[in-house]
Amino acid sequence: MPRLFTGLEIPAELAQDLSLMRGGLTGARWIDAENYHFTLRFIGDIDDAMARDVAATLDLIRKPPLAVTLDALDSFGGDKPRSLIVKARSNPVLNELQAEQERLMRRIGLPPEPRKFTPHVTLARLRATPADAVAHYIAERGLFAARRFEARRFVLYSSRASTGGGPYRIEAAYPLGEEE
Incomplete structure (x- = not known):
């Protein structure tokens, strides 16, 4: 039974740049740069027949390429932060x-x-990381320089059932640029 989601790939050069932010945060489980992505739609654990329907249905989408600008470090989870992210x-x-x-x-x-x-890229999953430590980490890197990339396709990813962070596999790719 595959676990699927759709997303945008992060270009390798940008992923490498973002990976330089790793370190200096207790309780962070850093995501490998090759697993950075934007999740568009989490689909979940589905059977093979539904997976085929998902793949065929996504093929109907016609949208132009899009520019994505990453511009801020942030976290999800409020007083109990669970992930460190870069927002778009x-x-x-x-x-x-x-x-x-x-x-x-x-x-x-x-x-x-x-x-x-x-829309965001997850840099790290957090476990028992105090909110003030996350705030300090973000404040130290507060002059986050915006980074831009153009997405020319979106992909259908699969992942194995594990505790977040990959590895992810591209099952299908759908071009952007063929708007009807």
Whole structure:
């Protein structure tokens, strides 16, 4: 039974740049640079028939390439931080790509994604990391220089059931640039 999600790949040069931020945070389990990505739609553990339906349905999407700008370090989890992330600027094309995937996945019978879409790259998963340590880490790196890349495709990833962070495998790729 595959565990699937859709996402945008992070270019290798940008991933390498982001990986230089690793270290200096107790309780952080750093994600390997080759596993950095933007999740667009988590699909979850599904059977092979539904996986085929997902792959075929995603092939219907026609959107232009999109520019993504990473511009801020942040964390998820508030007083109990669970991940260190780099957020992306709001982008109508990115939001529409994600929303279309959500609509299509619901149309083929998958339950709605309960989490609000927040475009980001996860740098580290956190365990028992005090909120003040995360705030200090972010403050020390507060002059985060914006980084931009162009996404020319989105992908369908699979992962093995494990405690987050990969490894991820590309099952299919869908070009951006063929808007109808």
